Amino acid sequence: xxxxxxxxxxxxxxxxxxEDVTIKKMFGGxxxxxxxxxxxxxxxAVLYLKxxxxxxxLFEEKGMKPFKPFEDRPMVMSYFEVPADVIExxxxxxxxxxxxxxxxARAKGKRRF
Numbered sequence: 001x002x003x004x005x006x007x008x009x010x011x012x013x014x015x016x017x018x019e020d021v022t023i024k025k026m027f028g029g030x031x032x033x034x035x036x037x038x039x040x041x042x043x044x045a046v047l048y049l050k051x052x053x054x055x056x057x058l059f060e061e062k063g064m065k066p067f068k069p070f071e072d073r074p075m076v077m078s079y080f081e082v083p084a085d086v087i088e089x090x091x092x093x094x095x096x097x098x099x100x101x102x103x104x105a106r107a108k109g110k111r112r113f
Contacts, residue, residue: 003030007045014090015097037108039100041067041079047087048079049100052107056080058096078107 008023008030015021015032023030023042032040032047041048048067051059059080066076086092 002028002044003042004045007047008042011042011047011087011093014087014093016090017094018097018101034097034101037101037104039097039104040082043067047082048077049082049096050103050107051078051080051100052103055096055099055103058099059083062086078103 003023003025011032012021012023018034020033020035022033024033029041029043031038032042039050049059051066059082062083064081064083067079067081068076082093082096086096
């Protein structure tokens with residue numbers, strides 16, 4: 001599903017205080033980056049943020065699900081859908097986004113090629 005440009009613009013405006021946030025279109029969606037580090041995804045009009053054991057509970061407590069890129073496959077990614085009430089609250093969205101940036105920073109050090 002393509003990025004909903006209006007929604008993507010809204011998300012960027014809500015993340016206003018984060019440093020150098022951009023959305024780069026990729027694979028039918030968009031990656032959300034800060035200072036070159038990916039920490040979120042926009043797919044259609046849905047926002048996902050990167051998770052690990054330090055912040056996953058925030059999403060699960062609100063009943064959110066992980067990003068599943070292919071409906072016909074069991075694979076999920078380490079990104080969870082962000083609830084509407086978080087997206088609508090700039091301070092809260094920025095807090096959750098900063099946590100996801102920290103997750104991204106830690107994950108980068110663990111990559112194996």
